[in-house]
Amino acid sequence: MIVNLYVNFASYLGVALLLILVGTVLFIVSTPKLKEFSLIAEKNVTAALSLGGKMVGLAIVLGAAAEYSVSLLDMAIWGGIGILSQIIVFFLAEILTIRYSIHKAIEDDNRAVGIMLFSLSLSIGWIVAKCLSY
Numbered sequence: 001m002i003v004n005l006y007v008n009f010a011s012y013l014g015v016a017l018l019l020i021l022v023g024t025v026l027f028i029v030s031t032p033k034l035k036e037f038s039l040i041a042e043k044n045v046t047a048a049l050s051l052g053g054k055m056v057g058l059a060i061v062l063g064a065a066a067e068y069s070v071s072l073l074d075m076a077i078w079g080g081i082g083i084l085s086q087i088i089v090f091f092l093a094e095i096l097t098i099r100y101s102i103h104k105a106i107e108d109d110n111r112a113v114g115i116m117l118f119s120l121s122l123s124i125g126w127i128v129a130k131c132l133s134y
Contacts, residue, residue, distance in 0.1 A: 016062045019079040023058045046106045046114030053118030054086045057125025064129035089124045
């Protein structure tokens with residue numbers, strides 16, 4: 001039975017790490033005009049806050065999914081919902097701030113916008129995580 005415990009742990013951890021990787025790639029692909037890693041390499045704090053916030057928000061969802069899921073597939077489904085939620089919220093924020101380009105603010109390293117995006121990603125991650133109840 002103790003071997004089962006380690007196998008379960010490794011399985012859930014593996015799926016969570018895979019979903020974080022997939023989520024990060026999808027975050028980057030969904031915003032092709034914005035080159036987050038290039039900006040981060042240039043010491044752009046706002047790009048780091050934006051991408052890092054999405055990753056932390058997704059990690060919050062994945063933690064809740066691991067805790068409340070009934071199977072690995074269930075966890076993966078809720079992880080996918082968390083990824084989609086973060087992407088949709090980023091696009092909604094861009095639409096709602098139509099007079100102000102979030103992409104340009106990130107490129108210009110507007111840290112106030114970076115903190116807002118980081119907070120928004122954490123908030124969405126927290127809300128999605130709390131919605132995972134059976």
